[in-house]
Structure formats: structure tokens, C-alpha cells
Amino acid sequence: MRIAICDDESIQRALLKKITSQFFERESIPYEIMEYESAEQLLFHHEQAKDIDILLLDIQMQGMNGMELAKQLRRNGNRSAIIFVTGDTDFIYDGFHVHAINYLLKPIDDEKVNDCLFQAVSLLKNEKALLLQIDKDIIKLPENDIICIQSDGHYLQIYTDKQSYRLKKRLKDMEQELSAGQFYRISRSDIVNLDAVARITSKDIYLINEIRIPIPKGKYREISEAFMQYHFHGGPTK
Incomplete structure (x- = not known):
């Protein structure tokens, strides 16, 4: 080391x-x-x-x-x-x-x-990586590189600092592959990496790649608590 x-x-x-x-x-x-x-x-x-x-x-x-x-x-x-x-x-x-x-x-x-x-x-x-099937290619993507994942019909768009990947997969299935606590599903179509959150307001989450994701009505407190729990108490909320 x-x-x-x-x-x-x-x-x-x-x-x-x-x-x-x-x-x-x-x-x-x-x-x-x-x-x-x-x-x-x-x-x-x-x-x-x-x-x-x-x-x-x-x-x-x-x-x-x-x-x-x-x-x-x-x-x-x-x-x-x-x-x-x-x-x-x-x-x-x-x-x-x-x-x-x-x-x-x-x-x-x-x-x-x-x-x-x-x-x-x-x-x-324990750095974790995901294997993604992109068309005919298999890509190994370090989990920590992911900023957010958004659902688009039958497809997912996975965003990193430098690029994005589109693949055919259900958001529910992807959620099960990600590390609990670090990744948080804020809506039916959005999962965010809590390490990539730059700011949370009462209406939106702002990510480090300047993506803005609206917070569903009534979810602000839950999302804020998950963010604070992860960053200042070392794990997911119970």
C-alpha cells in the first residue's frame, strides 16, 4: 500500500x-x-x-x-x-x-x-465493478464511476464523469446489483450514487456532472436522511 x-x-x-x-x-x-x-x-x-x-x-x-x-x-x-x-x-x-x-x-x-x-x-x-452487455461488447465498469442511472422504457442510461452507456435492462434488476447504501433509488426511473451528489434542495438533487433530478413529492426528508446516513454515519439507513 x-x-x-x-x-x-x-x-x-x-x-x-x-x-x-x-x-x-x-x-x-x-x-x-x-x-x-x-x-x-x-x-x-x-x-x-x-x-x-x-x-x-x-x-x-x-x-x-x-x-x-x-x-x-x-x-x-x-x-x-x-x-x-x-x-x-x-x-x-x-x-x-x-x-x-x-x-x-x-x-x-x-x-x-x-x-x-x-x-x-x-x-x-473491495472495489466493485459491474459487467455490462453493451450491444456485442462486455464492459467492466467500476461501480464508483457511476454517477446515476436513469430508466428509459426498456433501456437504462448509465452516466459516468466521462461518458454514458445505454443497455437493455430493468432498473429493478440493476438496483439489486449495486451496493446498498451508496446507491439510492429516488424514483421509479432514477438511481443516484450518493457519492456523486453535489447538492440537495427541497425540489431537486444536483449531481457532480451537472445533471438535475427532480425529487418526488414527499421524498425530500427520506432522501436527505439517506444522504446524511451514508456520508456521516458510514452506512445505509435501517
């Missing part, structure tokens, strides 16, 4: 390195930790960072900040598990755009770091 710590405060980097080292040694997982004092330094060594499994990333840095770095890495195809470190909760909703695992609020807590690392390792070990 390759872990990168990017923080412009040397004391903070040292603390994160110590806690992270203890976690991986305790879990008996081989690891390598790399340290960077700026976003620019990390990009110089890892333009796409595809060789980094977990990225502990400070948001408020001089020069390019951590959120800008995360967005650039994602545009370059990076799939690292990102854990943000910040002293300001104002950035939390921005993190959904880059599929951040979680946030560590300063001053950081050992137990919280361990929880985030465990979550990241579990995600990396």
Missing part, C-alpha cells in the same frame, strides 16, 4: 506519518509512506498519482490548495482514496466532487485517523 501525505506543515506531516505507520504495522499490511510539502511538489513527482493508493491531503496550503490538487488529479484519471485534512468545515461539500473518503478536522485525533484509514483500505480491497 502506497500512502502520500501532502501538508505544508512539517509537524502535521510527522504526526500523520506516525499514526499512519502504526496503523499499517498493527494491521500487518505492507506499506510505503511518501511526504510532500506542497501540491506542486506532489504533482512534480506524480503527475497523475496513479501509483498512490491513499492520499492524506491538507486543504489549506500555500500555492495550489488541496482541493484544487484533488480536482486536478481526478481530471487526470486518479482513483486514490483521498482523505482531507482541514481546520475549516466550509470545504466539506466540495469534497463530494472528488469522492473524498472523509475529513480529518484539526487538531487531528488518532482514533479518527485510524477510522479513515480503515475505511480507505476496505474500499480499495
